[in-house]
Amino acid sequence: MIxxxxxxxxxxxxxxxxxxxxxxxxxxxxxxSICVAQASRLQSELKESLIRLLRLNPRAAVLRRQRAAxxxxxxxxxxxxxxxxxxxxxAVQSAVILAQTTFRASQLKILKEADLTxxxxxxxxxxxxxxxxxxxxxxxxxLHPLFGxxxxxxxxxxxxxxxxxRVHASAAAKIPLLGQSRPARRLTRRLPAGVPRQSTxxxxxxxxxxxxxxxxVLAASASWR
Amino acid sequence: xxxxRGSALIEASGAVAVIAIFLAGVLLGGYLLFAKVxxxxxxxxxLYCLAERRSGTLCRMxxxxxxxxxxxxxxxxxxSLRTERNWHLDLEWRLGGYVLRVRRELSPKIIVKxxxxx
Numbered sequence: 395m396i397x398x399x400x401x402x403x404x405x406x407x408x409x410x411x412x413x414x415x416x417x418x419x420x421x422x423x424x425x426x427s428i429c430v431a432q433a434s435r436l437q438s439e440l441k442e443s444l445i446r447l448l449r450l451n452p453r454a455a456v457l458r459r460q461r462a463a464x465x466x467x468x469x470x471x472x473x474x475x476x477x478x479x480x481x482x483x484x485a486v487q488s489a490v491i492l493a494q495t496t497f498r499a500s501q502l503k504i505l506k507e508a509d510l511t512x513x514x515x516x517x518x519x520x521x522x523x524x525x526x527x528x529x530x531x532x533x534x535x536x537l538h539p540l541f542g543x544x545x546x547x548x549x550x551x552x553x554x555x556x557x558x559x560r561v562h563a564s565a566a567a568k569i570p571l572l573g574q575s576r577p578a579r580r581l582t583r584r585l586p587a588g589v590p591r592q593s594t595x596x597x598x599x600x601x602x603x604x605x606x607x608x609x610x611v612l613a614a615s616a617s618w619r
Numbered sequence: 620x621x622x623x624r625g626s627a628l629i630e631a632s633g634a635v636a637v638i639a640i641f642l643a644g645v646l647l648g649g650y651l652l653f654a655k656v657x658x659x660x661x662x663x664x665x666l667y668c669l670a671e672r673r674s675g676t677l678c679r680m681x682x683x684x685x686x687x688x689x690x691x692x693x694x695x696x697x698x699s700l701r702t703e704r705n706w707h708l709d710l711e712w713r714l715g716g717y718v719l720r721v722r723r724e725l726s727p728k729i730i731v732k733x734x735x736x737x
Contacts (some may be wrong), residue, residue: 400640401642408645412652412653415653426667428665430667430730431730431732434727438731609727609731610672611672613671614667614671615730
């Protein structure tokens with residue numbers, strides 16, 4: 395009995411190691427599932443914005459063609475020197491520019507809504523990860539542009555609108571989240587540099603298949619580095 | 620006076636045997652607990668591996684490697700990692716007469732609802 399009592403510290407240490415290992419793996423698993431779940435939910439909401447923007451693409455193409463035609467007409471009218479022709483061409487160009495400006499505003503509104511959605515999800519994700527004490531979140535990637543290729547978004551100029559934003563159908567949104575599980579700051583300072591740290595990086599995209607946009611997990615695995 | 624040389628040794632050997640059996644039992648229990656936690660965790664990782672659209676063969680190989688590395692005693696009696704409509708894992712691990720079964724499923728719907736279904 396006394397001998398067994400003498401082994402009590404060993405049993406306690408063994409129990410603590412098992413409990414600590416279990417807690418670490420559990421926290422890691424939870425952080426990973428939160429990461430992937432949040433990225434997936436975000437993409438599901440952003441999908442609506444993506445579809446709405448893509449639906450505007452044909453109109454954007456029409457407006458570009460109208461603008462090009464209006465510019466050509468104005469150039470011809472200026473070359474001809476006919477004041478009536480010049481006035482008419484200028485009026486047509488102004489009308490097209492107005493239509494483009496209005497159209498761009500509607501595109502920007504959708505992009506702004508997508509931005510707000512991303513900000514909301516960022517806050518939610520940080521809050522959820524904090525609850526499992528999963529450490530800091532690398533935020534820059536979460537604010538990655540909605541679309542991988544946002545088309546030719548030319549700047550607005552005072553003299554007129556050059557172009558509307560065009561979103562390509564093959565664009566994919568990647569919202570990587572980097573969550574890092576690590577000990578409290580106080581303990582971290584004492585850890586030597588070579589101690590491996592665990593990180594979770596997850597990335598979820600949207601993929602078009604037969605006219606439907608579905609979620610696609612690009613990365614969800616944990617790594618030690 | 621009768622001498623009792625050797626009786627302490629006999630008594631001690633009995634006590635040592637009891638302690639050794641107890642210790643072995645505790646260590647075995649600890650190992651099995653660790654195995655359970657490790658199998659469940661790695662099973663989830665294997666499902667995420669499938670969710671990333673990596674090949675089933677690769678994910679199974681990575682999973683087996685993790686088991687062999689960290690669970691030197693015991694063997695994987697059955698392992699099924701497959702993609703149907705969802706991603707499925709059926710795993711059976713044995714150590715002597717002790718059997719651990721892990722069954723998990725993952726899908727985009729389950730991911731969005733947060734986490735692997737249990």
